[in-house]
Every structure is written in C-alpha cells, then in structure tokens.
Amino acid sequence: MPTPSSSSTKNSCNSLDFERPSTTVDVVxxxxxxxxxxxxxxxxxxxxxxPFPGQWALPGGYIDVLKDEDLEACALRKLKExxxxxxxxxxxxxxxxxxxxxxxxxxxxxxxxxxxxxxxVITPVSxxxxxxxxxxxxxxxxxxHKLAFDHQTILEAAVARLRNKVEYxxxxxxxxxETFTLSELQTAFETVLGRELDKSSFRKRVEDAELVVAxxxxxxxxxxxxxxIYKLRSKTAPVFFPRAIGDSKSRAxx
Amino acid sequence: MPTPSSSSTKNSCNSLDFERPSTTVDVVxxxxxxxxxxxxxxxxxxxxxxPFPGQWALPGGYIDVLKDEDLEACALRKLKExxxxxxxxxxxxxxxxxxxxxxxxxxxxxxxxxxxxxxxVITPVSxxxxxxxxxxxxxxxxxxHKLAFDHQTILEAAVARLRNKVEYxxxxxxxxxETFTLSELQTAFETVLGRELDKSSFRKRVEDAELVVAxxxxxxxxxxxxxxIYKLRSKTAPVFFPRAIGDSKSRAxx
DNA sequence: TAAGATAGTTGCATAATACCACGAACCGTG
DNA sequence: CACGGTTCGTGGTATTATGCAACTATCTTA
Numbered sequence: 001m002p003t004p005s006s007s008s009t010k011n012s013c014n015s016l017d018f019e020r021p022s023t024t025v026d027v028v029x030x031x032x033x034x035x036x037x038x039x040x041x042x043x044x045x046x047x048x049x050x051p052f053p054g055q056w057a058l059p060g061g062y063i064d065v066l067k068d069e070d071l072e073a074c075a076l077r078k079l080k081e082x083x084x085x086x087x088x089x090x091x092x093x094x095x096x097x098x099x100x101x102x103x104x105x106x107x108x109x110x111x112x113x114x115x116x117x118x119x120x121v122i123t124p125v126s127x128x129x130x131x132x133x134x135x136x137x138x139x140x141x142x143x144x145h146k147l148a149f150d151h152q153t154i155l156e157a158a159v160a161r162l163r164n165k166v167e168y169x170x171x172x173x174x175x176x177x178e179t180f181t182l183s184e185l186q187t188a189f190e191t192v193l194g195r196e197l198d199k200s201s202f203r204k205r206v207e208d209a210e211l212v213v214a215x216x217x218x219x220x221x222x223x224x225x226x227x228x229i230y231k232l233r234s235k236t237a238p239v240f241f242p243r244a245i246g247d248s249k250s251r252a253x254x
Numbered sequence: 255m256p257t258p259s260s261s262s263t264k265n266s267c268n269s270l271d272f273e274r275p276s277t278t279v280d281v282v283x284x285x286x287x288x289x290x291x292x293x294x295x296x297x298x299x300x301x302x303x304x305p306f307p308g309q310w311a312l313p314g315g316y317i318d319v320l321k322d323e324d325l326e327a328c329a330l331r332k333l334k335e336x337x338x339x340x341x342x343x344x345x346x347x348x349x350x351x352x353x354x355x356x357x358x359x360x361x362x363x364x365x366x367x368x369x370x371x372x373x374x375v376i377t378p379v380s381x382x383x384x385x386x387x388x389x390x391x392x393x394x395x396x397x398x399h400k401l402a403f404d405h406q407t408i409l410e411a412a413v414a415r416l417r418n419k420v421e422y423x424x425x426x427x428x429x430x431x432e433t434f435t436l437s438e439l440q441t442a443f444e445t446v447l448g449r450e451l452d453k454s455s456f457r458k459r460v461e462d463a464e465l466v467v468a469x470x471x472x473x474x475x476x477x478x479x480x481x482x483i484y485k486l487r488s489k490t491a492p493v494f495f496p497r498a499i500g501d502s503k504s505r506a507x508x
Numbered sequence: 509t510a511a512g513a514t515a516g517t518t519g520c521a522t523a524a525t526a527c528c529a530c531g532a533a534c535c536g537t538g
Numbered sequence: 539c540a541c542g543g544t545t546c547g548t549g550g551t552a553t554t555a556t557g558c559a560a561c562t563a564t565c566t567t568a
C-alpha cells in the first residue's frame with residue numbers, strides 16, 4: 001500500500017496551483033466464516049509519523065495514477081492484493097472527504113464494498129508486503145475495535161447498506177461458493193440479516209425470482225435427507241425481489 | 255467555479271511526492287418547471303486551453319481546501335452559488351474517477367444530486383460570476399445536449415436513481431413548494447415517474463405512510479371543487495413506503 | 509425398526525397495492 | 539337556478555407476494 005513519502009503537513013507546490021486534496025480508495029470486504037459475517041481489516045504500520053500507527057483500518061490506500069485506470073480498477077487491485085480474489089461482487093459505497101478526517105490534511109476516499117465467496121476465504125490473508133491483516137467478526141453495527149480515520153463510519157455504512165439490501169436483493173448469494181443448497185442459501189441470508197426466516201416463504205421467493213438453477217442428480221449427502229444442489233442463474237448480477245422480506249415494522253431507514 | 259490556473263498537463267510537484275489526482279464535486283440539481291423535470295446545466299467558458307469550451311456541463315468544480323469543510327459542504331456551497339437555495343434535499347450519488355475522463359489528467363469527482371422546490375426555481379439563474387446557466391428539460395434517460403466530460407453518464411445515473419427511488423420513497427415531495435394539494439403531489443410523482451398513477455391507491459399510500467398533514471380550513475380554490483391543502487410532516491426526511499409503486503413488471507434494475 | 513434431524517411441500521391468513529365505480533363540491537352556461 | 543363538465547375525494551373487490559403453520563419425505567443413528 002503506497003504512502004506519500006512526504007508526510008509533511010502540506011503538499012501543495014509553490015503553487016499558483018490550487019492546493020488539491022489527497023485521494024484514496026478503501027474497500028470493505030465481507031465474507032462469512034463459521035456462520036458469522038466478517039470484514040477484512042489491516043493493522044497500520046507502527047511507523048512514527050504515520051497517522052494512527054498500529055491501529056486497525058480498512059484495506060485501501062492512495063490511487064496510483066500510473067497503474068490505476070479508474071476507481072473501480074483501483075478497488076479491484078486492492079482486493080486482489082489482499083485476498084487474491086479477482087471478480088467478486090463489488091459495489092460503490094460512497095465517498096467521504098473532509099479537512100479533518102486525516103491529520104495530514106484534506107483527504108477524500110472512495111469507498112467500495114465487496115462480497116467474497118466462502119471458498120476464497122480459506123486463503124485468509126497473505127501476509128503480503130504490508131502489515132498484518134485479519135478477518136474480524138461483525139458485532140452489532142460494526143466491529144468491536146477502534147478503527148483509524150473515519151473507518152468506523154465507513155464500515156457502519158457498509159454494514160447498513162448490506163443489511164438493507166438483503167431485504168430486497170439476492171446479495172448474500174455472493175457470499176456462498178459456486179454451488180450450494182437452499183438451506184445454505186437461507187442461512188447466508190439469515191447470517192447477514194441477523195434474524196431467522198421462514199423456510200417456505202424463502203423458497204417460494206427464490207423460486208419465483210428464478211434466482212437459482214438446480215443441478216440434476218446433484219445432492220448434498222451425509223446429513224440426513226440429501227439436499228438438492230443449486231447454482232446461481234447469474235454468477236454476477238444480483239436479483240431484485242418484488243417485495244422486501246420481513247415484516248414492515250422491522251424496516252426503516254435509507 | 256475555480257479552475258487551476260496551471261492547466262498544464264501534469265500538476266505533480268518536484269515530487270518524491272506521489273502524483274495525486276485532481277478532485278472535484280459536481281451537483282445534479284433537479285426541479286420541476288411547467289410539469290416537466292429539469293436539470294440545471296452551465297455552459298463552460300469559451301477559453302481556449304480549457305477542456306470542453308462552450309459545452310454544457312453539470313455545475314461543479316474543484317474543492318476549495320480552505321473554504322470547504324467537507325464534501326457535502328462543498329456541494330452545498332455550489333448549490334447556493336447557483337440557485338441561492340440553502341437547504342434542499344441533497345444526496346450523494348456516487349463518484350467517478352479515471353485517467354481519461356478529463357484531458358488534463360487523472361480526475362475524480364464526487365457527484366451529488368439535489369431536489370429543489372418549485373418556488374425557488376422562479377429565481378432561474380443568477381448569471382453570477384461564471385458563464386451562462388439554464389434549466390434543461392429531461393428527455394428519456396438524460397438530456398438532449400452533448401455534455402462535457404462524463405457528465406452524460408453522471409446525469410443518467412442521477413435520473414435513474416431518482417426514478418428508482420420514486421417507486422418506494424417520497425422524494426418527489428421535495429420538488430413541491432411548502433404547501434400543496436394531494437393532486438399536486440401526485441402530479442409530481444407522475445412527472446418524475448413518467449407514467450400516470452391511480453388516484454385512490456396513491457392517496458391511501460400517502461395516508462398510511464403519514465407523509466403529510468392537512469392544514470385546517472385551508473383549501474385551494476378557483477378550480478372547481480376546492481382541494482385540501484397539506485404540508486409535509488417532515489420537511490427534510492423522506493418517507494419510505496412499505497412496497498414499491500407500480501406493477502412488478504415495470505420494475506427492474508438497481 | 510423407531511427416533512431424530514434435515515429437506516421439501518401445501519394451504520390458509522395477511523397486507524399493500526391495482527382497478528373500477530361512485531359520490532361531493534364547485535364552475536360555467538343558458 | 540337547473541345542468542353538464544371538471545376536479546376532489548372515497549369505497550369495494552381483485553391481485554400478489556409474503557407470513558405462518560402443519561404436514562410429508564428421506565436419510566442417519568442407535
């Protein structure tokens with residue numbers, strides 16, 4: 001993760017030029033491990049002079065104007081560097097920028113969030129060039145660590161967005177391996193949602209939306225009655241259900 | 255709208271420093287004029303050397319690291335400069351950044367979209383310091399002009415987002431003056447949606463969501479039967495309806 | 509072979525909307 | 539001052555996707 005070598009306070013030049021804010025890209029990467037939702041966080045270097053040394057932060061960093069063609073390419077690069085995954089579900093989350101969010105001066109960040117299939121999580125973290133990294137479980141609105149910068153805010157926004165979208169999209173499907181049973185799919189929804197769902201309703205919904213395709217003669221065996229194995233009809237495009245799941249009371253903002 | 259005085263190709267300094275992308279904020283401002291949805295566009299200066307001279311573009315420009323506290327403040331500043339409106343509905347739309355979207359080099363922009371009440375549109379455009387500006391009608395997915403940079407893409411994203419949100423939120427209410435009749439409210443929805451709605455369903459929806467409050471003994475007179483006048487229960491917070499409007503077929507992406 | 513567990517189905521209740529029809533209040537005209 | 543025309547406002551049934559509950563099916567384990 002690149003870092004400006006001059007971490008001096010102001011980076012404007014002799015400047016008739018406008019002083020320009022620094023720009024970063026951060027990625028909130030979600031995955032399910034042993035039935036719980038996790039985020040990938042990195043521990044910042046303990047170098048003095050660097051802001052928030054030794055603190056947990058979202059993976060990300062400065063845009064490389066030579067390597068990165070555009071914002072999404074930059075996010076994908078960081079994703080690949082950290083997890084090795086090349087084409088996960090990736091969505092722009094929003095951007096945060098202010099005078100004060102980074103002690104080095106005006107910074108803005110473009111935040112993305114990604115959903116990684118469980119398979120790829122087995123490669124937990126290559127201890128790459130950068131510092132430590134680990135999967136941290138989501139607790140409540142975020143995570144039980146203090147995060148660097150405004151990453152707490154960003155993470156909470158990502159969790160809120162994901163939880164909200166579960167209500168009417170098929171996003172949790174992207175947290176599963178290529179093939180899965182309907183029970184596993186339902187569990188993924190429940191994990192993200194933090195609440196149990198009715199089996200019958202869930203299956204009708206999935207069926208009517210034509211989200212999945214049954215694999216002929218493929219069954220998950222070993223645990224009692226064998227379960228039909230399915231795959232997604234579209235590996236990349238999420239499905240939008242006609243109505244939100246859950247009772248109208250539980251739904252609220254954004 | 256500020257512009258870097260050195261419009262030379264590269265703006266990195268002597269630089270051990272990382273070369274950093276330029277950052278702008280653009281605002282898609284919507285309003286309803288004589289029954290049609292409009293956007294505010296500005297004509298770029300005809301200065302040679304400037305990219306896209308004389309072309310229509312979204313209002314926006316570079317972040318002022320001295321004046322702007324954060325991104326939203328920057329968007330609000332531009333809104334006020336162009337329209338005089340100080341507290342409209344404002345929502346972050348997304349960000350676009352790439353090596354090629356601005357011929358001067360790596361640029362990224364933070365895009366917002368705003369909904370302005372019809373009253374404030376009477377002040378169409380102060381010909382302020384900058385160049386020409388005008389309200390342009392939305393046709394189809396966007397506007398029938400060629401726009402500078404990737405502003406066509408951004409505008410289309412804004413229109414799509416607005417149209418999508420009409421289905422399940424009360425956003426069009428922010429396009430109306432403080433007080434209005436239910437018919438006017440419905441018309442605002444229809445204007446944005448581009449399709450007619452059933453009166454009975456619409457009113458039940460609005461009623462159940464407790465979106466509006468009736469003003470006792472206030473009626474719009476002059477046109478046949480007087481109509482009850484209402485105001486929003488909350489001037490700032492949108493309401494989320496329990497289900498999407500319209501038949502499930504018409505609904506599709508994002 | 510019976511008990512337990514997971515998979516999968518069926519039927520009725522519910523909630524918010526679509527669709528259609530009607531009543532209410534005001535405006536113009538003759 | 540009756541009467542058609544227009545806009546405002548409401549009420550009734552149909553539709554659709556979900557919630558909820560009971561039931562059957564198939565395998566494992568003892």
